[in-house]
Amino acid sequence: MYRLLVLATCLAYVLSSPLEKKDSVKLTVFYESYCPYSIDFIDKQLYGAWNYFKKHLQVDLVPFGNAEQSYDKGHFVFTCQHGPKECVGNILHSCAIYEACGKKGTLHCPVPKLKKALNYIDCVIDQEDQQKASDKCATKAGLEPKVINKCAKGKLGEWLESGYGNQTKAFDNPPVTYVPFIVVNGKHTDKIQDEAQTDLKALICTYIPDQCKK
Secondary structure (H helix, E strand, C coil): CHHHHHHHHHHHHHHHCCCCCCCCEEEEEEECCCCHHHHHHHHHHHHHHHHHHHHHEEEEEEECCCCEEEEECCEEEEECCCCHHHHHHHHHHHHHHHHHHCCCCCCCCCHHHHHHHHHHHHHHCCCCCHHHHHHHHHHHHCCCHHHHHHHHHCHHHHHHHHHHHHHHHHCECCECCCCCEEEECCECCHHHHHHHHHHHHHHHHHHCHHHCCC
């Protein structure tokens, strides 16, 4: 009898409680630093959408894409779709994210810190030589160029990029086969991909309409 009373009380509480409103969206972007389509998406869709939604858009940036990695003589070795310069670019992005947001990456990164990471990436990704432009873009974004360079040239950069590689290979809903590969709340479909690349802001508004201005 007591158990039934407890169950009834709990059920009554649940039924009387207001439904929890979702006020944020998780957006995962698997990308490459020199892929033209990745660059176009970050420039024309991601940067503007995040600046509109800010804390309501939890961005998880994963700079690896179609690269491959191996481990040889104490070092991670990467082979990238657009050549060695892209491997360097991916690692620079990884290190800038680490400098801005810490080892957990951009997901759940506080807005002021994530803004620095995004400002750096949006700046450097437009440059023909991202390594050469890195210091200027880091300074402009409020990051420390020396810290990023030290990371990119050392084992920390290798370790960070390897982690993004593992995250990329581990995703299987469905597997990452091209970039940018866009995932919303853990799900990827052709429809999500097409809408994100066409109008990311409008897509996010379908998930959290209360956060969109009328």
